Amino acid sequence: MLVATAATVLVVGGLVLGVVSSPGWPTVQETFLDPFHARESFPAILDGFWLNVTMFLIAEPLILALGLGLALARQSRAPLMVPLRAIAVVWTDVFRGIPTLVLVFLLVFGMPSLGLQGVPTSIFFWATVALVVSYSAYVAEVFRSGIESVHPSQLASADALGLSRGQAMRFVVVPQAVRRVVPPLLNDFVSLQKDTALVASVSLFDALFSARDYANYNFNYTPYVVVAVFFVVLTVPLARLTDALGRRYAERERAGAR
Numbered sequence: 001m002l003v004a005t006a007a008t009v010l011v012v013g014g015l016v017l018g019v020v021s022s023p024g025w026p027t028v029q030e031t032f033l034d035p036f037h038a039r040e041s042f043p044a045i046l047d048g049f050w051l052n053v054t055m056f057l058i059a060e061p062l063i064l065a066l067g068l069g070l071a072l073a074r075q076s077r078a079p080l081m082v083p084l085r086a087i088a089v090v091w092t093d094v095f096r097g098i099p100t101l102v103l104v105f106l107l108v109f110g111m112p113s114l115g116l117q118g119v120p121t122s123i124f125f126w127a128t129v130a131l132v133v134s135y136s137a138y139v140a141e142v143f144r145s146g147i148e149s150v151h152p153s154q155l156a157s158a159d160a161l162g163l164s165r166g167q168a169m170r171f172v173v174v175p176q177a178v179r180r181v182v183p184p185l186l187n188d189f190v191s192l193q194k195d196t197a198l199v200a201s202v203s204l205f206d207a208l209f210s211a212r213d214y215a216n217y218n219f220n221y222t223p224y225v226v227v228a229v230f231f232v233v234l235t236v237p238l239a240r241l242t243d244a245l246g247r248r249y250a251e252r253e254r255a256g257a258r
Helices: 002-020 025-032 035-075 079-097 100-110 123-149 152-160 165-202 207-218 222-257
Strands: none
Touching: 025 222, 035 079, 035 123, 035 165, 035 207, 035 222, 079 123, 100 123, 100 165, 123 165, 152 165, 165 207, 165 222, 207 222
């Protein structure tokens, strides 16, 4: 323990010393770490950050529901489900291939241009839809891998008990699959939290847009550091929860193997 602590202090201390003793450190400190500009930009960034949080909270349950629906559609073997299965395959293949930022641009600028009656035209709405569409394709594959990891004997046992395939999926397979994929799902949602910042590219006043607006006007980039701190504070607890759940699941699997 003592050796590990000493080694950590030595490495971290060396890195810090190397940075602060570099020739350009005073310029970096003035441009990126100015306390005055951090205080001045903080209120606007905080207001914008709540928009990021709101977008995340709206998108997350929609992504879970849509992703699970796509995964179940791909696993269905009923003849009537063939069209839905084809849509699910195309959905996951296409929207995993399109960068999320490009999808944000396509929906935010493209959908309002259609002039559809009763369809919202707000940037917030379509930016959220873009995140839901993009991430649902990834989450669908996570759910599908979890479903396929459940041993076929589970379906055979459910069939022996007189359950239909739909009932077996609902009561036997899906609950096990969901438990198995919780850690990778949480990793996806860590990424989703960060990707809400992509909406700044379409002039939505989130945290990043507020920081960019202040930086462009004051020629100081400290607000970007403030935004980074906001997202770190938001994502680190979820990342630690992901690690804890992953260890817990691994321990449970090892215990079951014995």
